Amino acid sequence: MLLPLNIIRLRQMLNLIQQIEAATKGDANMDWVKPFSSVQNVRAGEVLFRQGDPAREMFFVVSGRLWVKERRVAIEAGEVFGELGLLDSDQARTATVECMESGQLLRISYDQVKQLYVQDPKFGFYFLHLVSKRLFHNLSIASQQPVQPEPTAIPEH
Numbered sequence: 001m002l003l004p005l006n007i008i009r010l011r012q013m014l015n016l017i018q019q020i021e022a023a024t025k026g027d028a029n030m031d032w033v034k035p036f037s038s039v040q041n042v043r044a045g046e047v048l049f050r051q052g053d054p055a056r057e058m059f060f061v062v063s064g065r066l067w068v069k070e071r072r073v074a075i076e077a078g079e080v081f082g083e084l085g086l087l088d089s090d091q092a093r094t095a096t097v098e099c100m101e102s103g104q105l106l107r108i109s110y111d112q113v114k115q116l117y118v119q120d121p122k123f124g125f126y127f128l129h130l131v132s133k134r135l136f137h138n139l140s141i142a143s144q145q146p147v148q149p150e151p152t153a154i155p156e157h
Contacts, residue, residue, distance in 0.1 A: 051094065
């Protein structure tokens with residue numbers, strides 16, 4: 001009687017492992033987040049938030065280009081940002097983000113992120129992978145000597 005149950009459980013575990021592997025491969029397809037998010041249009045020169053501001057949501061870049069001032073890093077279409085504020089004990093922004101090229105973002109509240117994290121193991125592992133990748137990337141940037149010049153916003157025509 002236990003053998004059929006063990007086989008079913010093994011199949012469930014193998015399926016979950018495949019989903020986790022897919023979630024951590026960095027797929028930029030964020031269709032799964034659309035039902036939980038709202039659209040935010042951004043314009044060149046607009047500051048989305050400043051370091052120390054309250055953090056209540058994370059973003060997915062649909063189009064446009066943004067700049068993380070303190071890290072001197074560009075954020076391009078297909079990238080996620082704003083997730084570190086969820087983990088900060090004060091839930092404060094860790095950097096200033098300014099829009100360099102007008103575009104569109106998907107915004108998902110931290111409450112929705114927490115709900116997805118608990119309900120969907122695939123999202124949970126995606127989120128853990130995203131955060132650890134960001135933290136290691138930030139450490140790498142902090143240890144580099146050369147500093148890139150800060151770009152200027154591209155004016156609207």
